[in-house]
Amino acid sequence: MNSTDATASIQSSIIAIGEIMASLQTDLAGGEFDRKTLASVERISLSCTKLREYLDSNSEPPEHSSDTRHDIRNLLNRIAGPSQLLERRFDDSKLAAIHRVRRLIDDCVAVIDRCGDDSRELVRALESHSIVAAATTPANILVAEDDAENRRFLVDFLTSEGHTVTLARDGSEALAQAEQAGFDLLLLDLGLPMIDGFDVLEQLQSRGWQTPVIVITGRRGVDDAVRCIERGADDFLTKPIQIEILRARVKSCVERIRLREREFGQFFPPKLARQFARRPRLIHELPSRHAEVSVMFCDIRNFTTRSERLGPEKTTRWLRGVMHDLCEIIIENEGVLVDFAGDEVMAMWGAPEKVPDHAARACNTAVQILKHLPAMSLAWYPTTRAETELAIGINSGRAMVGHVGTARKTKYGALGDAVNVGSRVVGATKFLDSPLLITGGTRDQLASDWSTGQLRRLCKVRVKNIEQPIEIYDIRIPTEHTIDDLAVRYESALASFEEQSFDQALSELTQLLAAHPNDGPAAVLKARALKALAPDAHEFDPVWRLSGK
Amino acid sequence: MHACDSVVKILVVEDDKDNLDILQELLDGEGYDIFAADNGADAVKLAQDEQPAVILMDLQMPDFPNSGLNNEAGLVATRDLRSDPRTQSIPIVALTGFDTEKAGAAIMAAGCDAIANKPYDFSSLLETIADLIRHR
Known part of the structure; x- marks a missing residue:
């Protein structure tokens, strides 16, 4: 024309x-x-x-x-x-x-x-701008094909696309190879000897295989291919195989695994996320056991009042934005995101993988979060018209860890006193007027040269249902000015207070506040000392009983 | 805290004003809350801020108006949306005039969830949108 x-x-x-x-x-x-x-x-x-x-x-x-x-x-x-x-x-x-x-x-x-034919232009544009390439990173592909020539073609093509290829020449080899971890995709010829493609597929399914499968069949085998798809295969190719279609389908399957990696990556550190993306059943197979862990609770302060003022739409945007940043920092530090419930996020270190420095990682994460807070608060100011404030509590100890969700909902978490204490500690930030509190249990696990923040013993508290009083420390964020003696002076005043030398404590605290007028905990301790001196004071107990959250 | 979900937001990314008007009229009539961008960069920013339920993306937008040289702004925006955790799970319907047989696989591999060919069949476009929203 x-x-x-x-x-x-x-x-x-x-x-x-x-x-x-x-x-x-x-x-x-x-x-x-x-x-x-x-x-x-x-x-x-x-x-x-x-x-x-x-x-x-x-x-x-x-x-x-x-x-x-x-x-x-x-x-x-x-x-x-x-x-x-x-x-x-x-x-x-x-x-x-x-x-x-x-x-x-x-x-x-x-x-x-x-x-x-504009579509050719589109495909060229996609390739030249590496847009499709961006959707695909090199993958680990298992090719199960008995015909030598076809095998060679697939190997050549896939390796030229940057992927790593493993070969299987028959059904039983395919099954054996599949057991080895780490394939992103299986290209499965239906006419395999020993065990045919359909049976391979069935067996893989029964073992919980969730990696994408593309079945390859001859022209006349389309019905078989449809059976396979009904059995769980993701796609099919007919021989002779067209390169463009093979390329696009490989990319789309690999992208799906990457997507699942990203989904698991919302909760687990990257290495675990990669494992779970290939075998989601693994999560259910994680052992339930006792482990030494550190748990961190991070709350958004004044959330309820703010949300009433902002209304549902702005609140949700703000919440999602803040949660996003918190979760990124946690995952970067290889923490496991156990849960987020409303305005609180809980993270854990030390399980499922044993990590000897779990306490330091939790504390470093918390410090990183507080360092990031001013920028985050500024970014959300136009929406919230107020500062965003966070409260963080960390505890370490023995907990029971395992998969505590259901088949539908993945939740890897921890149970036990260590967790309950952690959740109370974040509540205590309000009373002690300090945004980042850790327990003695965590403090003891920190190496003596841990210097990411400045530690200070604040007081002892008693938490409901737990007999032993708990030491509370706070961590101050290092700035150029933190080579100061605030911690030493405070701890000295605290010692006086605990020995009931209240006048001594008061005098030390007054001097301290003169030099550091904004120190919340010092003001709180001073108030407690005054209260202890008051004529109607109750019997004195240096251990502060924390009421419910 | 529950988000007010009764109005579903759709982001339409289309540089042709008349076509945009037509889509807006169609989607408004179905009760969706429409907002629009006429270039890729704005589209990505709007998606991050507004978190629409679905994005309709014209794949053939020029990077610069009337340049006619680079009609790939839509693809670049799709890639950016797919690699940002804030927007990577928002379904994208590609709006395109290409022959889907040949370009379909490539478009899906670029990260789109569905394709609507120009000129649109409105009934199927609406069904596609409803499906994507339902299955999020």
């Missing part, structure tokens, strides 16, 4: 549409039709005019210019759109006219499609 023909053909279709519209307008003028209907008809007429003007003035014929084809498609859409809207409004008498319009549009589209 030469350029005159394509343009002429489209022109004549458009003229026909214009005539239909003109006669519709006459019809409608006499009757009762709403504004929208009339507007759509007008729009179609206008769009027809525009398209005709475009064709008249455009020197690039559609055969030679993909831009022209793009423009024509857009202009056709402007006609197709309102005509479909009309379809919904007209009764039978007018519908015939609209159907004709639709057919005329289809004719135009057919003409355009014959003028040139």
